[in-house]
Amino acid sequence: MYNEGNYFSALALWERIRPHGRDGNMKRVYNFSAGPSMLPLEVLEEAQKDLLDYKGCGMSVMEMSHRTPEFEEIIAGAESSLRRVMNVPDNYKVLFLQGGASTQFASVPFNLLTGSGKADYIVSGQFSKKAYQEAKKYGDIAVAASSAGDNFTHVPATTRESFRPDADYVHICFNNTIYGTKFPYIPDTGDIPLVADMSSCICSEPVDVSKFGLIYAGAQKNIAPAGVTIVIVREDLLGHARPDTPAMFDYNLMAENGSMYNTPPCWCIYMARLVFDWILSIGGLDAMKERNQKKAAILYDYLDSQDYYFAPVERESRSMMNVTFVTGDPDLDKKFASEAAKQGLKNLKGHRSVGGMRASIYNAMPIEGVEKLVSFMKVFAKENPKKD
Numbered sequence: 371m372y373n374e375g376n377y378f379s380a381l382a383l384w385e386r387i388r389p390h391g392r393d394g395n396m397k398r399v400y401n402f403s404a405g406p407s408m409l410p411l412e413v414l415e416e417a418q419k420d421l422l423d424y425k426g427c428g429m430s431v432m433e434m435s436h437r438t439p440e441f442e443e444i445i446a447g448a449e450s451s452l453r454r455v456m457n458v459p460d461n462y463k464v465l466f467l468q469g470g471a472s473t474q475f476a477s478v479p480f481n482l483l484t485g486s487g488k489a490d491y492i493v494s495g496q497f498s499k500k501a502y503q504e505a506k507k508y509g510d511i512a513v514a515a516s517s518a519g520d521n522f523t524h525v526p527a528t529t530r531e532s533f534r535p536d537a538d539y540v541h542i543c544f545n546n547t548i549y550g551t552k553f554p555y556i557p558d559t560g561d562i563p564l565v566a567d568m569s570s571c572i573c574s575e576p577v578d579v580s581k582f583g584l585i586y587a588g589a590q591k592n593i594a595p596a597g598v599t600i601v602i603v604r605e606d607l608l609g610h611a612r613p614d615t616p617a618m619f620d621y622n623l624m625a626e627n628g629s630m631y632n633t634p635p636c637w638c639i640y641m642a643r644l645v646f647d648w649i650l651s652i653g654g655l656d657a658m659k660e661r662n663q664k665k666a667a668i669l670y671d672y673l674d675s676q677d678y679y680f681a682p683v684e685r686e687s688r689s690m691m692n693v694t695f696v697t698g699d700p701d702l703d704k705k706f707a708s709e710a711a712k713q714g715l716k717n718l719k720g721h722r723s724v725g726g727m728r729a730s731i732y733n734a735m736p737i738e739g740v741e742k743l744v745s746f747m748k749v750f751a752k753e754n755p756k757k758d
């Protein structure tokens with residue numbers, strides 16, 4: 371109920387959280403979060419313009435029915451832009467789903483584990499382990515290769531012989547967000563469909579979609595706010611789901627309904643479309659890769675040039691998106707993250723399970739952010755000598 375006290379405390383809260391200072395100066399930081407993470411400024415500004423009145427329809431996309439011509443245009447636009455960005459072949463469906471990448475850990479077996487009931491997983495980090503553990507509930511699941519014994523500091527090598535010839539699919543996590551590793555190769559699985567979790571590397575560089583049976587990715591790193599999950603699936607893999615597949619997990623049902631079997635995450639799909647169009651506007655994935663390589667090289671070149679910080683990942687397996695490093699002293703690591711935050715370099719603390727530092731430098735991170743981080747690293751190293 372309204373009273374003056376409530377009104378003034380709400381006002382005080384708003385003053386604290388609103389992004390603009392009283393003088394109208396915007397303060398944006400370099401956000402190195404592993405996800406949700408930075409979105410391109412141009413995209414946020416575009417969304418801001420549309421926020422109250424989307425293209426003259428007098429309402430925000432957040433308030434819009436998904437059964438309107440305006441939203442139909444948004445979702446069709448998102449799909450066609452993603453198809454252009456990733457050069458998705460015509461015999462693949464693009465789905466906009468909910469439940470995050472973690473839901474796909476179950477949806478994949480529900481839909482694909484229906485031939486021999488066997489699937490092979492490459493375990494290269496925590497998320498692929500979670501995907502493996504989830505799939506084990508539904509069939510005969512084997513670990514084809516794992517780097518767990520080496521603390522996931524590299525991606526295991528495989529050959530075609532690593533996989534059971536009658537497996538229904540092989541599952542990989544293409545970029546391991548927590549450890550900062552990425553597959554330096556696409557596993558040769560012969561005719562067995564390859565399924566890839568690309569949550570933390572999708573749209574960072576060109577990939578040959580035709581090498582995969584299915585690609586999935588939570589959006590909250592390179593695509594949109596959390597809430598939409600992209601699935602790109604080869605058409606011949608549809609329509610074989612287990613009879614007890616929940617409707618919301620059924621790719622074929624979702625494809626038949628244009629991802630609108632139920633209410634889709636409308637706002638996230640709208641944001642995804644803006645991001646895909648932003649990628650196209652800067653030259654597509656070739657240009658994106660060039661930018662990302664440049665950013666990663668600034669950081670890795672510095673790490674390789676000194677001995678204050680240590681990068682635990684083997685060179686071959688280094689991720690272009692998540693760069694992990696440690697000082698070797700957990701107290702210094704903690705101090706590093708908190709001092710960096712004071713300089714506007716936020717969320718550099720490593721994942722709670724591995725410690726150290728992690729700089730997630732997804733598409734939206736500008737080069738200046740990485741340059742500023744390296745300058746800070748140099749100063750920190752000088753000002754915080756290690757005890758012998």
Ligand SMILES: Cc1ncc(COP(=O)(O)O)c(C=O)c1O
Pocket residue numbers: 404405469470471472473497543545546547548567568569570588589
């Ligand atoms: C590679 C990878 N897979 C899966 C997940 C889980 O995603 P979600 O939180 O969308 O379920 C994450 C989250 O960070 C991730 O990085």
